[in-house]
Amino acid sequence: MPSIKLKNISKYVCHDVSLEIFDRELLVLLGPNGAGKTTLVNVIAGLTDYKGSVLFDDVPVDGLPASKRGVGYLFQDLILFPHLDVAANIAYGLKAQKRPVSEVEARIDRLLQMMKIKHLSRRYPKHLSGGEKQRVALARALAPSPRVLLLDEPLSSLDAQTAKYLRTGLKQLQRRLGLTTVYVTHDLQEAEEMADRMAILEGGHLEQIARPEEILFYPGNEKVSDFIGAPNILDCDYCHSLGQGVMEVGCGGLSVVVPHDRDSVHRIAFFPRDVYISETRPPGPGVNRFKGTVTGIELADDAVRIELKAGENNLLAEIPHHIFEDMDLAVGKEVFLILKLRRIRVYENRDL
Amino acid sequence: MKRLKQLKLGWGILPVVIFLAIWEIIARLNLIPGQFFFPPFSTVVMEFYYLTANGVLGENFVASLVRVLIGFCAGSVAGIAVGTVMGWRENINKALNPVISLFYPIPALGWLPLLMLWIGINEALPITIVFICSFFPVLYNTVTGIKNVDKDYIQVARTLGASDVKILTTVVMPLALPNIFTGLRLEAGMAWRVIIAAEMVAIPTGIGALMMRAESLIRIDIIIVCLIVLAVMCLSFEKFFTYLEEKATARWR
Numbered sequence: 001m002p003s004i005k006l007k008n009i010s011k012y013v014c015h016d017v018s019l020e021i022f023d024r025e026l027l028v029l030l031g032p033n034g035a036g037k038t039t040l041v042n043v044i045a046g047l048t049d050y051k052g053s054v055l056f057d058d059v060p061v062d063g064l065p066a067s068k069r070g071v072g073y074l075f076q077d078l079i080l081f082p083h084l085d086v087a088a089n090i091a092y093g094l095k096a097q098k099r100p101v102s103e104v105e106a107r108i109d110r111l112l113q114m115m116k117i118k119h120l121s122r123r124y125p126k127h128l129s130g131g132e133k134q135r136v137a138l139a140r141a142l143a144p145s146p147r148v149l150l151l152d153e154p155l156s157s158l159d160a161q162t163a164k165y166l167r168t169g170l171k172q173l174q175r176r177l178g179l180t181t182v183y184v185t186h187d188l189q190e191a192e193e194m195a196d197r198m199a200i201l202e203g204g205h206l207e208q209i210a211r212p213e214e215i216l217f218y219p220g221n222e223k224v225s226d227f228i229g230a231p232n233i234l235d236c237d238y239c240h241s242l243g244q245g246v247m248e249v250g251c252g253g254l255s256v257v258v259p260h261d262r263d264s265v266h267r268i269a270f271f272p273r274d275v276y277i278s279e280t281r282p283p284g285p286g287v288n289r290f291k292g293t294v295t296g297i298e299l300a301d302d303a304v305r306i307e308l309k310a311g312e313n314n315l316l317a318e319i320p321h322h323i324f325e326d327m328d329l330a331v332g333k334e335v336f337l338i339l340k341l342r343r344i345r346v347y348e349n350r351d352l
Numbered sequence: 353m354k355r356l357k358q359l360k361l362g363w364g365i366l367p368v369v370i371f372l373a374i375w376e377i378i379a380r381l382n383l384i385p386g387q388f389f390f391p392p393f394s395t396v397v398m399e400f401y402y403l404t405a406n407g408v409l410g411e412n413f414v415a416s417l418v419r420v421l422i423g424f425c426a427g428s429v430a431g432i433a434v435g436t437v438m439g440w441r442e443n444i445n446k447a448l449n450p451v452i453s454l455f456y457p458i459p460a461l462g463w464l465p466l467l468m469l470w471i472g473i474n475e476a477l478p479i480t481i482v483f484i485c486s487f488f489p490v491l492y493n494t495v496t497g498i499k500n501v502d503k504d505y506i507q508v509a510r511t512l513g514a515s516d517v518k519i520l521t522t523v524v525m526p527l528a529l530p531n532i533f534t535g536l537r538l539e540a541g542m543a544w545r546v547i548i549a550a551e552m553v554a555i556p557t558g559i560g561a562l563m564m565r566a567e568s569l570i571r572i573d574i575i576i577v578c579l580i581v582l583a584v585m586c587l588s589f590e591k592f593f594t595y596l597e598e599k600a601t602a603r604w605r
Contacts, residue, residue, distance in 0.1 A: 047510065066507070066511050067510050067511070067514060075504060075508060079505060079508045082527070082604050092509070093513050093514075096509070096515070124603055126605075141511075143512075144512060
């Protein structure tokens with residue numbers, strides 16, 4: 001399977017985007033709506049004209065139309081052909097390439113089995129559920145044995161349960177077939193689950209491309225940090241194991257207990273929404289409970305963001321409006337913070 | 353299930369039976385002055401029998417039918433062909449559309465005087481009229497059908513490796529079928545309305561001509577027979593295309 005290189009791609013919102021997708025890698029394109037994710041995928045597929053160059057295995061494919069690029073594309077709305085039954089939908093690409101009938105039949109049979117949809121082969125798309133359509137569309141995209149697989153928010157129309165189930169299957173399949181894959185989503189959690197590497201796009205610019213944990217612990221700039229939820233990131237000065245799968249780490253004068261039990265901890269991160277604030281000393285043991293001082297209050301649409309100083313650290317907490325209104329918070333006030341143990345993320349590698 | 357269907361059919365026929373009965377009663381009771389101009393239904397049925405038996409009706413009916421079939425088939429095939437090209441290639445659409453928009457509003461019968469002089473009074477005349485009557489509406493419905501096919505289907509087919517011709521024949525045309533059939537269905541009935549008018553004015557044979565001769569002989573019963581034949585043909589042509597459309601698209605729509 002090829003590696004893919006984009007060189008100085010410009011189209012619609014996208015400006016001068018360059019990135020590389022390695023052989024057999026699953027790269028997630030992550031960004032808010034209108035960031036240019038679908039545009040980039042269409043550029044790779046050859047479905048739109050563009051400035052710049054696309055290379056598969058260092059060979060430019062800019063002159064090749066979509067039908068000759070050998071790309072499997074799973075569209076956001078799936079776009080099954082309504083006038084063809086499941087088997088004919090899957091066969092479409094093979095027949096378009098004039099493969100011999102016996103080969104087509106064998107391949108369809110194998111795909112129907114692989115996707116566990118053999119019983120649906122004579123049904124028309126209007127009689128399929130969301131998850132079934134999903135699998136048919138994937139089988140159709142895979143049928144002509146593409147070199148590259150492009151997935152544009154393929155699970156966005158499904159309920160959370162089905163999406164989670166299919167996500168796991170999709171990842172395993174991608175591994176097994178060793179397909180170079182680009183996966184578009186605006187959902188951070190989905191991206192983290194799927195990605196070998198993530199590329200963060202915003203306003204048509206590539207902000208950062210890295211492994212998911214790197215992006216979480218080392219967001220390249222403010223935009224990336226904001227997009228992934230502005231996590232609090234603290235460097236650790238020391239750490240030692242407490243047993244039972246937990247460790248105590250020291251971060252800027254705070255002693256934090258984290259769910260980790262290996263050699264070392266380099267950084268920890270937790271999201272503002274996972275920081276509780278209390279005006280009175282919280283009950284229970286003093287683990288992960290700290291004193292802090294309010295240094296700023298920002299009223300946003302969805303929640304209230306509280307800036308705090310705890311030890312030597314500047315932290316951000318996020319609380320719902322109705323809780324904020326019940327409290328008497330003001331800049332300079334001393335409060336108590338509680339960190340949810342299981343929500344603290346740990347980064348152990350020093351060598352980036 | 354079958355009984356239910358029969359029952360429904362029975363209910364559909366009932367109003368027609370009542371209508372015919374009222375007609376018969378009014379005519380027989382002389383409720384309308386000058387009974388001569390208003391024959392009862394039974395007389396019309398008898399006349400239908402005579403006209404069929406002596407072959408007059410059959411002969412004229414076949415003449416009209418052949419004209420409709422040839423004109424309509426040729427017009428539809430041409431309409432679908434040109435419509436497909438126009439719907440598929442935007443530059444051809446841009447080139448042809450202004451000219452066709454100019455011709456489209458002219459009613460088919462409006463061409464009659466011109467064609468009488470150009471073609472002369474022969475078999476080609478009514479066929480040409482039916483051709484024109486079918487061509488434009490089928491063309492427009494085809495263009496609309498082809499253009500309305502979601503571009504996403506075309507893009508999917510492209511990524512699957514299909515050529516443009518393949519995409520047109522295996523994706524775009526099938527998805528445009530419902531629209532194309534709408535055009536065909538409407539024009540199948542319209543072809544009969546137009547052929548009758550043309551035969552009444554310019555052609556000496558056919559159902560329309562038979563009606564004009566009956567008029568000059570003051571044979572109301574023959575005129576009514578012709579009208580009934582016309583109604584039945586319009587209806588059955590339209591129903592035929594409804595049936596074909598069902599057959600072709602009901603599975604997936």
